[in-house]
Amino acid sequence: MNDIYIYPDIKDPNNEDTIKKSTSTVKQVLKKYSFICFTGNEEIGKTSLAKKIAQDIKSSGKEVILLSGNEIKNPKSIWITEKFCKKFNLKNNYLFSETVLIVDDFTKQSLRTEDFNTLLNNVCSDFNQVIVFVDKNEIVQYQAKLANKDFNFLDILPFGYVKRNEFIKKWLLIGKDDDERHVIDNELLVKVDQIASQFDTIMKKNIMDSRPIYLITIIQILDNFASTSDKFTFTSFGYCYQALITSMLTKAKVNIQQDLDGIFNFLSHLAFKLYSLESKKISSSEFSEFLKEYETKFNPLRNIKETLITSGILYTPDNDILKFSQDYLYCFCCAKFIADNFSKHSSEISFLCENIHNEEKANILIFLVHHFRDDNILLNEVLTHSICLLDKYATFDMTLKETSYYNKLVGDKIKRIIWEEKDVEQERLKSLERKDSMQNPDSILEQATISSHDEMKDVIEFREIQDIVSAIRSLEVIGQIAKNRNSSIELKDLEEILETSYDIGLRILSFYMNLFNTTFEDMRDLLEDISIQDGRINAKEEAESIIRNFCFSVCFHVIRLIAQFTAHPKLLNTSLSLAQKKDTPAYNLIHLASNLNVSYEIPKDLIREIADDNSKNILVYSLLKSIVRNHAYLYDLDYKDKQWIQSNLKIEVKEQLIASRDKSLRMINP
Numbered sequence: 001m002n003d004i005y006i007y008p009d010i011k012d013p014n015n016e017d018t019i020k021k022s023t024s025t026v027k028q029v030l031k032k033y034s035f036i037c038f039t040g041n042e043e044i045g046k047t048s049l050a051k052k053i054a055q056d057i058k059s060s061g062k063e064v065i066l067l068s069g070n071e072i073k074n075p076k077s078i079w080i081t082e083k084f085c086k087k088f089n090l091k092n093n094y095l096f097s098e099t100v101l102i103v104d105d106f107t108k109q110s111l112r113t114e115d116f117n118t119l120l121n122n123v124c125s126d127f128n129q130v131i132v133f134v135d136k137n138e139i140v141q142y143q144a145k146l147a148n149k150d151f152n153f154l155d156i157l158p159f160g161y162v163k164r165n166e167f168i169k170k171w172l173l174i175g176k177d178d179d180e181r182h183v184i185d186n187e188l189l190v191k192v193d194q195i196a197s198q199f200d201t202i203m204k205k206n207i208m209d210s211r212p213i214y215l216i217t218i219i220q221i222l223d224n225f226a227s228t229s230d231k232f233t234f235t236s237f238g239y240c241y242q243a244l245i246t247s248m249l250t251k252a253k254v255n256i257q258q259d260l261d262g263i264f265n266f267l268s269h270l271a272f273k274l275y276s277l278e279s280k281k282i283s284s285s286e287f288s289e290f291l292k293e294y295e296t297k298f299n300p301l302r303n304i305k306e307t308l309i310t311s312g313i314l315y316t317p318d319n320d321i322l323k324f325s326q327d328y329l330y331c332f333c334c335a336k337f338i339a340d341n342f343s344k345h346s347s348e349i350s351f352l353c354e355n356i357h358n359e360e361k362a363n364i365l366i367f368l369v370h371h372f373r374d375d376n377i378l379l380n381e382v383l384t385h386s387i388c389l390l391d392k393y394a395t396f397d398m399t400l401k402e403t404s405y406y407n408k409l410v411g412d413k414i415k416r417i418i419w420e421e422k423d424v425e426q427e428r429l430k431s432l433e434r435k436d437s438m439q440n441p442d443s444i445l446e447q448a449t450i451s452s453h454d455e456m457k458d459v460i461e462f463r464e465i466q467d468i469v470s471a472i473r474s475l476e477v478i479g480q481i482a483k484n485r486n487s488s489i490e491l492k493d494l495e496e497i498l499e500t501s502y503d504i505g506l507r508i509l510s511f512y513m514n515l516f517n518t519t520f521e522d523m524r525d526l527l528e529d530i531s532i533q534d535g536r537i538n539a540k541e542e543a544e545s546i547i548r549n550f551c552f553s554v555c556f557h558v559i560r561l562i563a564q565f566t567a568h569p570k571l572l573n574t575s576l577s578l579a580q581k582k583d584t585p586a587y588n589l590i591h592l593a594s595n596l597n598v599s600y601e602i603p604k605d606l607i608r609e610i611a612d613d614n615s616k617n618i619l620v621y622s623l624l625k626s627i628v629r630n631h632a633y634l635y636d637l638d639y640k641d642k643q644w645i646q647s648n649l650k651i652e653v654k655e656q657l658i659a660s661r662d663k664s665l666r667m668i669n670p
Contacts, residue, residue, distance in 0.1 A: 004170045005052055006163050006212070008045060010038075011155035023157060026053065033152045035124060036131045037106075039139050040156035042312050045212045046133040049156065050104040053131065062128075063099040069108035075119035077126040096126040106132035107142060117145065124149045137315070158210040160436040161196075162429065167215055168195045186600040186635050189428075194598075197564075198222055201480065202240055207363055208328040217244055237484065238370030241332045245313065252311035259301050264333070266300050267313070268340065271324070271333035275364070280330065281323045327363065335367035342377075349378060353385035356477070357469040366477055369484070379481055379493075383500055386474040389467050395506035396513055397584035398555075403619045408544075409516050409551045415622035417629055419646055420654045427633045468511060472561075475504045479565030486570040494574050498566055502578065505562035506586050512554050516547065523547055555619065556626055559586075563593035572598070585610070585620040593627055600635040602628070608648060625649045 009023040029036060030053065040046050054066040065084045072080065077096060085092045101123055103109075111119060123130050132151070134142065143153070159167065169192050202218060203210055218240050242264075246256060249263060273290055274282060282290070287305065294300060301307060305322075308314040315325045324330040338348050349368070355361040365382070372378045396402060403410050482489075482497045489497070516523075527543035536542055566575075572595060579591040588610050595603050607628060614620040628645055646653055 003174055004167065004216075005048065006159070006167045006170065007052070008049065008159065008212075009157045009163065011157055012152075014152060024154075029152070029154055030129075030131075034129050035146075035149060035151040036129075037139075037146050037151045037153050038131065038133045038156055039136045039153060040133075041136050041158075041209060041211070043211050043213050044156050044158065044209070046135075046156060047104050048212065050102050050131075050133050054100075054102050057100050063094055064102060065094065065099060066102045066104070069103055069105040070110070072103065072109045072111065072119070075111060075115045075122055077122045080123070097128055099127055100129040100131065101127040102131045102133075104133045106134050107138045120145060120149050159212065159215065160210070161432040162436055164199055164210060164215065165192060165196055165428075165432055167212070168192050168199075168219070171219055189424075189635060190598075190600055195219065195222065198237075202237055204363070204366065207331065208244075208326055214244060217247065241328060241367075241370065245329065245332070248311040248313055249307075252307050254301075254307060254311070262299070262301055263304070263307075264336065265298060266294065266304060267308075267329075267333040268337035269294060269298075271330050272337040274324075274330065275334045281317075281321050284320050284322065287322050327360075328367075331360070331363045331367045332370070335364050335371050338364075339368060339371035342372075346377075349381045350385075353381055353474075356385070356473045357466040362473040362477070366480065369477065369480055379489075379497070382474065382477055382481070383497070386471070386478060386500055386504055389471045389474060389504065390464075390507040390511055393507045393510040393514065395503050396510040396586065397506065397582075398586040398589070398617070398620050398623075399584060400614075400617045403617055406513055406517055406551075406619075408520055409513065409548060410619045411544075411548050412618070414618055415552060415626070417622065417625040417649075417651050418654050419629060419642075419651045422633045424634065424636050431634070464511070468508060471504050471508050475501055475508075475562065476565050478504070482566055482571060483568040486568055491574065494571065495578060498571065498574055499578055499582075501566050502562060502587060502590055505558055505590075509555060509558045509586075512558075513551070516551050516554075520547065552619070552622065556623055559589050559593050559623065559627070562590050563597045566590075567594035567597035569598045585614055585617060588613075589620065589623055589627065592624070596627065596631045600631075600637075602632070602637070602641050602645065604644065604648075607645075611649060625651055 007026045010026055010029055012024040012029055015024055026049070038046060038049065050066060054064045057064040065081060067080065067084055067087075071083060071087075074080070074083075080101065081092055081094045081096075081099075084090070085094075109116070109119075130151075132146075136155075139153070146153070169188070172188060172191055172195075199210075199215070199218065202208070203214075208214065221240050221243055245264075245267075246260060249260065250256060254260070254263065270282075270290065274280060291300070291304070305314075309316065309322075312325055313329055314322050316322055324333075338345050349365075352361045352365040352368070356365060368378060478497055478501045482494060482501065486494065524540070524543045524547060527546055528539045531539035531542050572591075575591045575594050579587045588606075592603065592606055592610060595606065607624070610624050611621065614624070628649060629651060632642065632645060645651065
């Protein structure tokens with residue numbers, strides 16, 4: 001377990017520093033509290049955490065007792081220690097005051113109410129520290145009694161970006177010697193990034209809890225596909241979802257060979273029923289009616305409702321309501337129904353495309369990608385709708401003429417990009433922490449557009465807001481089709497798919513550039529007033545600088561987003577062909593970002609070509625410098641490559657600037 005175990009983050013409601021940092025470490029809370037109740041969803045890793053804490057406490061020289069709730073049959077502390085000693089054939093030399101008691105599945109104990117109260121009194125009085133683990137769905141009935149004994153309730157959080165990357169790196173280093181573990185290996189970092197990207201695709205927008213067991217299952221499946229095929233197909237991602245659902249059913253002791261197909265059929269019909277009702281939940285009476293109707297057409301598993309609840313696929317927030325426990329289960333099953341019954345429900349694909357601005361509809365459409373057997377029907381429908389989005393905006397190709405038109409947004413100077421010597425591991429950690437700090441890092445533009453509506457409703461029509469959100473989500477869907485069907489779609493069609501994706505992204509950028517250009521004076525005046533109130537001397541210049549930096553950041557983010565959604569090693573030749581055919585700065589930057597997205601190596605010829613062609617294009621040259629520099633910070637590049645980047649892109653080095661400044665000061669003040 002030590003080879004791959006990663007401690008989860010903990011949410012501590014009592015943390016006084018929650019404004020600055022919303023999570024605590026396990027080590028912090030163990031040191032802080034004597035009585036702890038860890039809560040978490042099913043399969044979040046409660047049992048593994050209990051065992052790891054017990055192992056670490058034992059390694060530190062302290063005594064620890066670890067039992068499961070269903071093993072506790074007596075409320076006396078002495079009985080608990082004797083039970084533990086008998087279980088592991090140990091001598092009972094334990095001193096209560098020096099021993100930590102850990103109870104996993106605490107609510108599984110079957111003591112009478114009076115004995116349970118006695119148990120709490122005894123263990124809290126006798127043991128040095130008491131740590132219990134409780135399923136989040138079962139905590140309500142015990143919360144008051146535990147709170148009366150000063151237990152602190154701490155949530156075990158799903159893995160975020162930082163934890164997922166730690167896990168992937170540990171997984172890839174299994175079997176490696178110590179020297180390999182402590183050296184920064186660019187090839188390893190690329191593999192980590194590739195697997196992390198696959199995780200992000202599968203766990204899209206928190207549609208699935210990032211539970212450790214899910215990560216292990218997914219990485220094993222992807223490893224298996226990698227060893228048997230040179231590509232990841234839709235079926236590989238789809239198989240990941242199916243395998244996770246199958247494992248949940250196995251836990252409920254379902255006969256997989258006999259009943260799996262029937263259960264999936266039932267779940268797909270149930271999901272589509274909810275989809276038709278435009279609801280995520282169904283009452284017990286509605287479920288009974290649905291089941292009766294289903295039984296007229298199919299032969300369902302006996303006790304299907306209880307089986308699905310036991311497996312964790314469905315859950316009951318109260319005694320009358322049924323819901324899918326996670327969004328991916330609902331979307332996967334709903335998409336399966338539409339794919340399996342396409343001849344009767346072909347219009348649903350058009351409906352989903354027309355409403356792709358709705359997150360649920362977009363998710364179902366993406367899951368259709370995993371199920372659909374006829375690529376062309378789905379692809380053509382998505383492309384047809386995508387081409388019409390933001391069609392009143394031309395693509396922002398970033399030519400010198402176009403950037404000159406936006407001169408007040410771009411400015412008249414190349415953005416000053418400074419090179420600093422950075423620690424690669426620290427920079428990667430900061431990048432992941434920034435993602436963790438945002439609820440949904442890949443939808444910044446969506447959120448910014450929606451939140452800006454109230455302030456700019458005279459400028460932006462609501463329909464345009466929908467179109468922007470739809471365009472971003474269409475870009476994601478089309479990019480996923482291209483990446484995962486790169487070997488089964490003809491090259492000419494792949495080129496059309498990528499071109500559509502790039503153009504959608506560049507029309508999004510055109511929308512924002514027009515928006516910023518239209519509102520430039522109003523934004524500047526507002527920021528200038530704020531600066532004046534703060535006593536700033538150069539208020540107008542500062543206001544314009546803020547707007548230009550924000551505009552630059554949006555351009556940088558859109559280029560990165562296009563590459564993120566479309567970049568794949570097997571699509572680089574298609575990307576190159578498009579860049580050569582279009583021959584625009586924007587396409588060349590996207591091609592560069594795509595290269596850097598799949599490899600740590602610096603494409604010097606491409607960088608030099610873009611730099612030479614755009615030496616007078618302030619925006620493009622600034623973006624080029626930022627894209628390359630930021631990539632260099634994330635990998636351990638050779639010093640010659642760093643010097644090449646600094647020299648050819650004329651990036652100032654911070655250390656040299658400081659030295660030059662100090663030299664000037666010495667000349668002024670000898």
